[in-house]
Structures are given as C-alpha cells and as structure tokens.
Amino acid sequence: MHPTSLYTGPGRGGRAFLISESCRGEGAVLLDRDERRFCDELQPRDVVTAAIREQMELEGTDHVRLSFANVDPGVVRAHFSHIRERCLEEGYDILSEPIPVVPAQHYLMGGVRVDLDSATSMPGLFAAGETSCNGVHGRNRLASNSLLESLVFARRAARAIAREVPTFDREEP
Ligand SMILES: Cc1cc2nc3c(=O)[nH]c(=O)nc-3n(C[C@H](O)[C@H](O)[C@H](O)COP(=O)(O)OP(=O)(O)OC[C@H]3O[C@@H](n4cnc5c(N)ncnc54)[C@H](O)[C@@H]3O)c2cc1C
Structure with missing residues (x-):
C-alpha cells in the first residue's frame, strides 16, 4: 500500500494519483480533522498506512489531510510541480491548503x-x-x-x- 494517494471523493474510480513519499521527506505532515499530527510520517509505508487507516476509522472519515505548510515553497515549485499541477486540477493548491489523502494499492508483493x-x-x-x-x-x-x-x-x-x-x-x- 502507498500511504498517500490524492483523495478525489467517493465513487470516482480509476487510477489513484500518488503523492510522492519525498513530499513527507521534505517536511509535509499528515493531519487529523483538528489539524493535529497523528503519526511519524517518515515511518515505513505499512506503518504510516496503518496509522492513517486507524485515524480514518477513529474519525469515521474516508481520508486524512497532508499539509505542505512546513515545506519551502521554492522546493514545492522546483520538485513537486507535477503534483501541484495535478492537485490544482482537483481544486487544491498545495502551497496554500492541506490536501485530502488516502492509502492506495500500489504494488503487488508476491505472485x-x-x-x-x-x-x-x-x-x-x-x-x-x-x-x-x-x-x-x-x-x-x-x-x-x-x-x-x-x-x-x-x-x-x-x-x-x-x-x-x-x-x-x-x-x-
Ligand atoms: C502509480 C505508480 C507509481 C509507481 N512508482 C514507482 C516508483 O517511483 N519507483 C518504482 O521503483 N516503482 C514504482 N512503481 C512500480 C513499478 O512501476 C512496477 O512495479 C513496474 O513497472 C512493474 O514492471 P513489470 O514489467 O513487472 O510490469 P508492467 O510494467 O505492469 O508490465 C506488464 C506488461 O504486461 C502486459 N500484459 C499483461 N497481460 C498480458 C497478456 N496476457 N499478454 C501480453 N501482455 C500482457 C501489460 O500490458 C504490461 O505492458 C509504481 C507503480 C505505480 C502503479
């Protein structure tokens, strides 16, 4: 599972858009509905995914939020321009607001x-x-x-x- 795909609402289907882990590496943080952090974002994928799922269950929601407020806007523009572009298409500007994210199936371990x-x-x-x-x-x-x-x-x-x-x-x- 990838911890952070862009949440685009229920019933949209299709391929999820991944919000790269390097965003969390650069300082983006996960927030609950009260805008508080609820986990260590730099833990391995399965650990962060489990924390998000637990938080969603606790809140009865289908997503949490990822904030870029701590990330240098220059870094966002230089390294995450495609992510910003894609989020803008969904109506979110990562430079000015947290975006809704949800874990997504990403890779099949085993076969x-x-x-x-x-x-x-x-x-x-x-x-x-x-x-x-x-x-x-x-x-x-x-x-x-x-x-x-x-x-x-x-x-x-x-x-x-x-x-x-x-x-x-x-x-x-
Ligand atoms: C959104 C996303 C982001 C990713 N990002 C990264 C990343 O940053 N770094 C990373 O290392 N990995 C990443 N991955 C994982 C990586 O892309 C895949 O693990 C890798 O591409 C798998 O390669 P593959 O050749 O095994 O399979 P595929 O690339 O899936 O190729 C399988 C091919 O087989 C064809 N095929 C299927 N069935 C048949 C059939 N019956 N007959 C003939 N052909 C058939 C398919 O059309 C396809 O072309 C990402 C995956 C996704 C979904």
Missing part, C-alpha cells in the same frame, strides 16, 4: 514464486517483474525499488535461459 534465477516450479517457465515473487522485498518493498525485479531478475532469467537452451544466443548484452 508466481521463483528462485534466484527467476525460474518457476514449471520447467522452462520464468517470471520476472511484478508478476513474480522472489522474496527480495520481504514484507515491505522500499520505495523506488521495483527496478530490482524488473532489471536484475529479468537479466538473471535471461542468463538462466541461455544456459538451458542450447540454441539461445549466449552473447552477453
């Missing part, structure tokens, strides 16, 4: 179980990327870490296939 060569239990079938479960992320993938699965494990699969299939081009890329 087809594979070994370190991306081989499944079926001979000749390999899986790499988000469709595979190689265990490298433990219970909680760190942010910006999916390249590990997409690149490293795809390469390992290619090498294993090259070893298994005699006619496969063995040239290193």
Whole structure:
C-alpha cells in the first residue's frame, strides 16, 4: 500500500494519483480533522498506512489531510510541480491548503514464486517483474525499488535461459 494517494471523493474510480513519499521527506505532515499530527510520517509505508487507516476509522472519515505548510515553497515549485499541477486540477493548491489523502494499492508483493534465477516450479517457465515473487522485498518493498525485479531478475532469467537452451544466443548484452 502507498500511504498517500490524492483523495478525489467517493465513487470516482480509476487510477489513484500518488503523492510522492519525498513530499513527507521534505517536511509535509499528515493531519487529523483538528489539524493535529497523528503519526511519524517518515515511518515505513505499512506503518504510516496503518496509522492513517486507524485515524480514518477513529474519525469515521474516508481520508486524512497532508499539509505542505512546513515545506519551502521554492522546493514545492522546483520538485513537486507535477503534483501541484495535478492537485490544482482537483481544486487544491498545495502551497496554500492541506490536501485530502488516502492509502492506495500500489504494488503487488508476491505472485508466481521463483528462485534466484527467476525460474518457476514449471520447467522452462520464468517470471520476472511484478508478476513474480522472489522474496527480495520481504514484507515491505522500499520505495523506488521495483527496478530490482524488473532489471536484475529479468537479466538473471535471461542468463538462466541461455544456459538451458542450447540454441539461445549466449552473447552477453
Ligand atoms: C502509480 C505508480 C507509481 C509507481 N512508482 C514507482 C516508483 O517511483 N519507483 C518504482 O521503483 N516503482 C514504482 N512503481 C512500480 C513499478 O512501476 C512496477 O512495479 C513496474 O513497472 C512493474 O514492471 P513489470 O514489467 O513487472 O510490469 P508492467 O510494467 O505492469 O508490465 C506488464 C506488461 O504486461 C502486459 N500484459 C499483461 N497481460 C498480458 C497478456 N496476457 N499478454 C501480453 N501482455 C500482457 C501489460 O500490458 C504490461 O505492458 C509504481 C507503480 C505505480 C502503479
């Protein structure tokens, strides 16, 4: 789960827009309905998500709020211009008001179980990327870490296939 996607109201459906974790890294804070902080925003994703869900349950609401008041406006303009733009489309200016956020499903932890060569239990079938479960992320993938699965494990699969299939081009890329 990603802790902070932009809340756009009930029944809108579609893909949620993620409010990057780097916003909290730069000082954005989560607020309850009384504008008080209720958790340490820099904890891992699952911990922050759990705190938000607990807070929403407590308040009987479907979102909490994220405030950029502590973030230098220059940093907002330089680093979060796309986020600001997207929020403006929904009627919120992150430079002047907190925005509604809610946790969202973001990444599938687990899928087809594979070994370190991306081989499944079926001979000749390999899986790499988000469709595979190689265990490298433990219970909680760190942010910006999916390249590990997409690149490293795809390469390992290619090498294993090259070893298994005699006619496969063995040239290193
Ligand atoms: C909003 C969002 C933000 C993200 N941000 C980050 C980030 O900042 N850093 C990071 O590391 N990760 C991020 N991720 C995760 C990362 O994007 C994915 O984990 C990664 O793209 C997965 O790559 P993949 O090649 O395994 O799968 P995909 O990119 O999903 O590729 C699978 C492909 O298979 C195709 N396909 C599906 N079914 C079939 C079929 N039956 N036949 C043929 N083709 C098929 C699909 O069309 C697709 O092209 C983000 C994910 C989301 C949703």
